Amino acid sequence: MSTKGMSSKGVNSRGRTRGSRAAITGIGVIAPNGLRADSYWKSVGEGLVVLDTISREGCDHLPLRVAGEVRGFDAAGLIEERFLVQTDRFSHFAMAAAALALDDAGIGRGAPEEPFDIGVVTAAGSGGGEFGQRELQKLWGQGPRYVGPYQSIAWFYAASTGQISIRGGFKGPCGVVASDEAGGLDAVAHAARAVRRGTGAVLVGGAEAPLAPYSMVCQLGYAELSTVEDPSRAYRPFTEAACGFVPAEGGAMLVVEDEHRARDRGAPVRAVVAGHAATFTGASRWDRSREGLAQAIRGALDEAGCAPEEIDVVFADAMGVPEADRAEAGAIADALGAHGSRVPVTAPKTGIGRAYCGAPVLDIAAAVFAMEHRLIPPTPNVYDICHDLDLVMSRARPAEPRTALVLSRGLMGSNAALVVRREDDSAR
Amino acid sequence: MTRRVAVTGIGVVAPGGTGTTAFWNLLSSGRTATRGITLFDPAGLRSRIAAECDFDPLAHGLDPTLSQHADRYIQFAMVAADEAVRDSGFATGAQDPWRVAVSLGSAVGGTTRLEHDYVQVSSGGQRWDVDHRAADPELHRAFCPSTLAATVAEQFGAQGPVQTVSTGCTSGIDAVGYAFHTIEEGRADICIAGASDSPISPITMACFDAIKATSDNNDDPEHASKPFDARRNGFVMGEGAAVLVLEDYEHARARGAHIYCEIGGYATFGNAYHMTGLTCEGLEMARAIDSTLDQARLDPTLIDYVNAHGSGTKQNDRHETAAVKRSLGAHAYDTPMSSIKSMVGHSLGAIGAIEVVACVLAVKHQVVPPTANYETPDPECDLDYVPRTARERRLRNVLSVGSGFGGFQSAVLLTGVGGRKR
Numbered sequence: 001m002s003t004k005g006m007s008s009k010g011v012n013s014r015g016r017t018r019g020s021r022a023a024i025t026g027i028g029v030i031a032p033n034g035l036r037a038d039s040y041w042k043s044v045g046e047g048l049v050v051l052d053t054i055s056r057e058g059c060d061h062l063p064l065r066v067a068g069e070v071r072g073f074d075a076a077g078l079i080e081e082r083f084l085v086q087t088d089r090f091s092h093f094a095m096a097a098a099a100l101a102l103d104d105a106g107i108g109r110g111a112p113e114e115p116f117d118i119g120v121v122t123a124a125g126s127g128g129g130e131f132g133q134r135e136l137q138k139l140w141g142q143g144p145r146y147v148g149p150y151q152s153i154a155w156f157y158a159a160s161t162g163q164i165s166i167r168g169g170f171k172g173p174c175g176v177v178a179s180d181e182a183g184g185l186d187a188v189a190h191a192a193r194a195v196r197r198g199t200g201a202v203l204v205g206g207a208e209a210p211l212a213p214y215s216m217v218c219q220l221g222y223a224e225l226s227t228v229e230d231p232s233r234a235y236r237p238f239t240e241a242a243c244g245f246v247p248a249e250g251g252a253m254l255v256v257e258d259e260h261r262a263r264d265r266g267a268p269v270r271a272v273v274a275g276h277a278a279t280f281t282g283a284s285r286w287d288r289s290r291e292g293l294a295q296a297i298r299g300a301l302d303e304a305g306c307a308p309e310e311i312d313v314v315f316a317d318a319m320g321v322p323e324a325d326r327a328e329a330g331a332i333a334d335a336l337g338a339h340g341s342r343v344p345v346t347a348p349k350t351g352i353g354r355a356y357c358g359a360p361v362l363d364i365a366a367a368v369f370a371m372e373h374r375l376i377p378p379t380p381n382v383y384d385i386c387h388d389l390d391l392v393m394s395r396a397r398p399a400e401p402r403t404a405l406v407l408s409r410g411l412m413g414s415n416a417a418l419v420v421r422r423e424d425d426s427a428r
Numbered sequence: 429m430t431r432r433v434a435v436t437g438i439g440v441v442a443p444g445g446t447g448t449t450a451f452w453n454l455l456s457s458g459r460t461a462t463r464g465i466t467l468f469d470p471a472g473l474r475s476r477i478a479a480e481c482d483f484d485p486l487a488h489g490l491d492p493t494l495s496q497h498a499d500r501y502i503q504f505a506m507v508a509a510d511e512a513v514r515d516s517g518f519a520t521g522a523q524d525p526w527r528v529a530v531s532l533g534s535a536v537g538g539t540t541r542l543e544h545d546y547v548q549v550s551s552g553g554q555r556w557d558v559d560h561r562a563a564d565p566e567l568h569r570a571f572c573p574s575t576l577a578a579t580v581a582e583q584f585g586a587q588g589p590v591q592t593v594s595t596g597c598t599s600g601i602d603a604v605g606y607a608f609h610t611i612e613e614g615r616a617d618i619c620i621a622g623a624s625d626s627p628i629s630p631i632t633m634a635c636f637d638a639i640k641a642t643s644d645n646n647d648d649p650e651h652a653s654k655p656f657d658a659r660r661n662g663f664v665m666g667e668g669a670a671v672l673v674l675e676d677y678e679h680a681r682a683r684g685a686h687i688y689c690e691i692g693g694y695a696t697f698g699n700a701y702h703m704t705g706l707t708c709e710g711l712e713m714a715r716a717i718d719s720t721l722d723q724a725r726l727d728p729t730l731i732d733y734v735n736a737h738g739s740g741t742k743q744n745d746r747h748e749t750a751a752v753k754r755s756l757g758a759h760a761y762d763t764p765m766s767s768i769k770s771m772v773g774h775s776l777g778a779i780g781a782i783e784v785v786a787c788v789l790a791v792k793h794q795v796v797p798p799t800a801n802y803e804t805p806d807p808e809c810d811l812d813y814v815p816r817t818a819r820e821r822r823l824r825n826v827l828s829v830g831s832g833f834g835g836f837q838s839a840v841l842l843t844g845v846g847g848r849k850r
Contacts, residue, residue, distance in 0.1 A: 126571065141554055170700055178573035190606075217558050218567045220563065220565070412574040
């Protein structure tokens with residue numbers, strides 16, 4: 001096995017070898033195009049477009065009309081009442097996705113035998129906006145005594161990690177990356193490093209609920225936001241018609257687990273988090289993100305011990321802003337060389353929008369499914385591209401991807417790259 | 429082999445004065461910086477006291493544009509980072525920018541600004557369908573939490589991993605911990621690490637009013653924060669920022685940098701019990717402390733000082749007293765343990781970093797800062813809390829602990845140079 005980037009060798013308190021690989025053993029998804037991982041993958045594989053006019057209360061007067069909205073989500077059916085009342089919609093998504101990921105990993109929902117062996121890490125980019133707005137309205141409309149006791153725990157970025165830890169009885173390392181989009185990849189890498197340091201498993205991911213009225217007002221200042229009202233034209237990265245990105249809600253949680261722990265309990269290793277790197281090149285400095293993203297890709301490949309030619313599919317950031325798209329195409333070419341124009345590239349998020357920190361975690365989920373189902377999902381709504389990329393458009397393409405590169409950039413200037421590999425290839 | 433991590437620079441903006449000199453003067457004198465709230469009219473609130481910073485960004489050399497437009501917590505972080513970077517003596521242009529990282533924490537981030545602008549767009553809390561035409565087009569900078577680390581990274585030319593950490597009251601320790609891992613694992617040579625918060629706003633004060641976590645000693649604000657004292661009745665809100673420059677030990681040596689101390693270990697665990705509540709056993713905090721000692725291969729009897737979370741709530745003080753006894757055993761009774769929150773209040777996410785800087789200064793001066801206002805012992809809190817007066821002591825290995833939101837419990841260990849056994 002590759003040992004690069006997995007520096008510390010030793011034995012932790014449970015006799016587990018430090019430096020063992022971080023396996024993905026469970027996936028939970030709450031997304032605009034699916035309320036389970038398998039239904040999400042079905043929609044992604046079919047290139048289903050669910051971008052639509054926003055229906056959330058109090059939003060119809062705003063100049064942002066189209067988004068990827070999670071509809072039909074039954075929070076009360078998925079989350080116990082006592083947790084429900086003290087949490088915002090973004091935590092509902094994260095808690096529901098976490099439970100689905102645990103089920104998928106076969107870990108179950110009972111109290112864990114070794115509570116310190118399971119940690120929780122989430123990435124958050126928008127916090128509990130809807131809950132916060134409601135309490136702000138009580139404070140300023142009625143007075144301080146009308147602010148409820150749960151505002152202190154629902155509004156802030158750390159809410160989802162804390163509630164998932166409490167609900168599941170997980171006492172392992174807990175973390176919160178409060179970030180722009182790329183934080184989703186940073187969180188997964190953070191979890192993988194915790195596993196390499198000796199934690200048995202980490203529930204990790206990101207879920208967002210940025211479609212409350214005041215949260216939307218805050219986002220209107222993003223120059224990259226698409227305000228096109230036709231859902232089929234609003235988010236078309238890599239084309240001449242690129243006019244910005246469409247926001248979305250939802251996200252995904254993964255179980256990232258020590259491969260030996262997974263094997264010991266007979267759980268299938270679906271993929272391995274093999275490498276990651278992150279750089280920073282300045283908010284909205286898309287020209288500079290070319291160099292930053294290329295540097296991140298090189299770092300992730302280096303940590304994974306992976307040559308550029310071994311990358312079988314790239315899940316693009318696909319910002320949808322002409323100069324950002326140009327920078328991303330350039331970064332892929334710079335970091336992967338001639339392979340950059342041959343490797344299939346896809347951006348399934350054009351069908352659902354960008355769920356901020358949740359977006360790249362959804363891409364990791366799609367990458368795992370793509371490797372399992374031997375199918376590269378398409379980039380919906382995108383037809384004529386103006387960059388030298390082999391972008392998978394119109395329909396899914398049969399292939400045998402074994403190594404996937406997931407890219408993400410944030411509106412505040414972060415660039416991140418993460419490599420996931422199929423287990424059977426990387427177990428050497 | 430993992431790399432050793434050195435502290436080569438420190439900077440702080442705290443109640444009672446800006447800069448490490450003013451900060452240390454306050455801590456070593458045992459004076460308090462808590463007072464009646466002046467940043468807004470607190471009428472109608474239960475707790476109307478706080479530890480505020482008398483902060484003049486222009487006087488501290490902050491760029492006029494930032495002084496005018498950046499959120500208060502960002503301004504704090506910029507001034508603290510500037511002091512830390514100057515103190516460490518690294519020239520930003522002389523470093524490989526891809527090898528310079530940023531890791532900054534904040535519990536509530538831009539929420540003070542978000543509240544301010546909310547009032548405008550909602551006609552004073554009268555409408556759910558807020559009016560975007562009344563909003564500042566720069567409001568997304570308050571909405572997006574990574575604005576903190578991004579702004580500091582831009583200023584100091586950092587192009588390596590740049591992250592913002594938000595784990596509530598442990599954000600500051602955790603941001604330093606993430607930075608420690610970043611250097612230890614070789615992902616950067618230098619990391620600008622710390623935390624900032626400016627939570628003294630109506631909504632945040634009302635939040636903590638609602639759960640009665642804050643002190644209502646409104647008539648005697650100077651003596652309101654009384655950690656470990658039997659008469660304590662909650663924490664006093666604070667604000668501020670602290671930044672450290674963490675650096676690969678060999679990198680620091682090669683450029684001849686002054687090394688204050690090393691980071692010997694860091695750990696965090698969850699109590700999986702309650703978002704704001706604690707058990708009286710202290711099991712998870714003890715586990716975090718034990719882990720840092722294991723990482724440094726240090727015997728608990730070699731701990732010279734514990735900088736307590738010491739928020740001044742009854743459950744916290746008992747919880748952490750139990751935790752420290754669990755980890756240090758009988759040595760806990762011989763180990764001074766104080767809370768600087770008695771003097772500078774509890775600045776939520778920022779305080780963890782402010783306390784780490786206080787520990788660095790304590791090691792530098794070989795002086796333990798006191799717990800101000802401590803007079804009446806609580807029978808359930810029977811350790812040496814260093815009442816009211818600073819104390820000279822040989823300080824080599826120092827722990828700082830944090831506890832709070834989400835049930836998160838974190839610990840960081842500072843060791844004298846070469847103290848980390850490898």
